[in-house]
Amino acid sequence: xxxxxxxxxxxxxxxxxxxxxxxxxxxxxxxxxxxxxxxxxxxxxxxxxxxxxxxxxxxxxxxxxxxxxxxxxxxxxxxxxxxxxxxxxxxxxxxxxxxxxxxxxxxxxxxxxxxxxxxxxxxxxxxxxxxxxxxxxxxxxxxxxxxxxxxxxxxxxxxxxxxxxxxxxxxxxxxxxxxxxxxxxxxxxxxxxxxxxx
Numbered sequence: 001x002x003x004x005x006x007x008x009x010x011x012x013x014x015x016x017x018x019x020x021x022x023x024x025x026x027x028x029x030x031x032x033x034x035x036x037x038x039x040x041x042x043x044x045x046x047x048x049x050x051x052x053x054x055x056x057x058x059x060x061x062x063x064x065x066x067x068x069x070x071x072x073x074x075x076x077x078x079x080x081x082x083x084x085x086x087x088x089x090x091x092x093x094x095x096x097x098x099x100x101x102x103x104x105x106x107x108x109x110x111x112x113x114x115x116x117x118x119x120x121x122x123x124x125x126x127x128x129x130x131x132x133x134x135x136x137x138x139x140x141x142x143x144x145x146x147x148x149x150x151x152x153x154x155x156x157x158x159x160x161x162x163x164x165x166x167x168x169x170x171x172x173x174x175x176x177x178x179x180x181x182x183x184x185x186x187x188x189x190x191x192x193x194x195x196x197x198x
Contacts, residue, residue, distance in 0.1 A: 005051075014052055016042045021056075021063045030060060030116040057123040064120075065132065067106055072139050075099045076146075083146040089196050092147070093189040100169060100184060117170065136163065148197040161191050 005013065020041040024033040035056050039046050053059040078095050121129055137159040144155065165187050172180050 010052075013042065013044060013048070017049070017052060017059060018063050018066070021059050022067075025060055025063060030057070030120050033060065055123065057120055058125075058128070061120060061124055061128065061132075071099060071103055071106075074102075076139070076143055079143050079146055087147060087196065089189060089193045092196060093185065093192045096188050096192070097185050100165065100188070101181075104169065104172075117167075133159075133163075144195065147195075149195050150197055153195045158191065158195060165191075 017038060020038055021033065024037060024041075028037075033056060035046060035049050038056065038059070039049050053062075075096070078099070079092070082091055082095060137156055140159045140162065141155045144153070144158070165184070168175065168187065169184065175183055
């Protein structure tokens, strides 16, 4: 019979699981982070873990999603800050470029490579992945609403294009360290020039 926890205990355990999941993810990645390691770190029985999450992948995804949402909030604020001024494709590209570079420095996101992302996505329920993609599209639409956007802009296509750039960042070594920043900037600039009225 599972132990019943007060709301305060539940919140504490959930937060501790997320804290330790972030540390494990940054250190071990998706594959080598285990439920056994997480419950040992949080000092709860293994069965208790499953009262909070159906799988380790759902917990890891929640940790990644929270960092992703934090980046999106900061990006929205940065775009909002420049939206009132004379906007140019170059200025908007620089803002977006800096945020892609910032995500590369986040410990959890830096650890994840393409194989890790594919593994995680494969193990998540389809509706979770679809909700994440829809949330990204909604966020991009909200950001673009701040800008002078061409009428024919298809938000879903733009969202998919920015996802493609994210996946390209997972191939930094294949792209080439020397050309990577310029290539990343060029990709972002290419999208921006297609959506912004200049």
